[in-house]
Amino acid sequence: MSDYSAALVVSGRRQSAKPGDRKAVFGRLAIVLGLVAYVAALIAAWWALENFLPDQLHVTLLGHGLTLREVHRRIVSDGLIFLLLPTVLMLEWLVVGWAGSSARQLLFARKASNKTDLAIFLMGQGHLTDLAGPILTLGASMLTGAWIHDRLSTALGFPLTLVPASMPMPLQIAAYFAVYSFFDYWTHRLDHTRYFWPLHRYHHAADDFCVVTATRQHPAAFTGIFFLNIPMAILGASPAAMIYVNVLVITLGFVIHSRIDSNFGWIGRWIIQSPNHHRLHHVLDISEQPTGHFAMAPVWDHLFGTWRGEADQTLVIGVDTAYRQGFWIVPDLARDYWHFWKGWFQRAA
């Protein structure tokens, strides 16, 4: 018997939970069970995929034979988002409750800004833009990175490997996440210079956070994400470590754009950016004021002088440029793309 329940028995009267509390507890339990069932179903699907679907598929289309290779990897790359997004949505629901959740916002109370987020997300799923860029381009970026890695290792006379694949996976993930977040930090700072701001502004134009705001990126800004895997490959990351780091990064992207009202304590100060600190990064008129909190791993903000301190959920976010928002995203995308090139031409003239 725990001290707490013992004290209750000694005091002679057990306090009964209020009906409202009980309902909330059952609600949360239902979400947890739903989450467990969901992950179990996905693991079962993965098992079935591995065991029943061949990794190479031969199909005949209009008399032409076609061979699809790496079927498993392709399905996992595309399917990963269906694991990560609902998981983060459910976790956020668990933490903030249904009324304040992104899931409710996206399903029943869409604001114009949320519609833009959704439109970009769906575009990514349709492969018009590559939402899961880091994963989908993994093959190509690994090739290039691995090629440089081999050449450098030959030239140096020893393998240029930060953490060998023989080391424990958590250590590999931590080291290569540090590498990833370092390059992500500097790419992000570049995004905030006047040269690249018109494209990155599209992300900052969201005036409300809902988990999928993470995917609201101008399609032309995706080159940056592609190159982020190269440093890891150059430094000898194994394919497995790279996939884990990408899973971590995509998950964190969703979490920092969630409606969870938290600074994450010391973890949010040093290890992993919190949703409130990312909100501070998104504050209104970001183009005019010195900004900070660029890094997924805040240690880089501390080291390079862009840590701005504590944040909270009442901060107003957005940009001072007018956006029409909504599902019809082409005019805003085209305007920002035009602004991007116009800036370069004006500075060159």
Ligand SMILES: [Zn+2]
């Ligand atoms: Zn930014």
Ligand SMILES: [Zn+2]
């Ligand atoms: Zn953001």
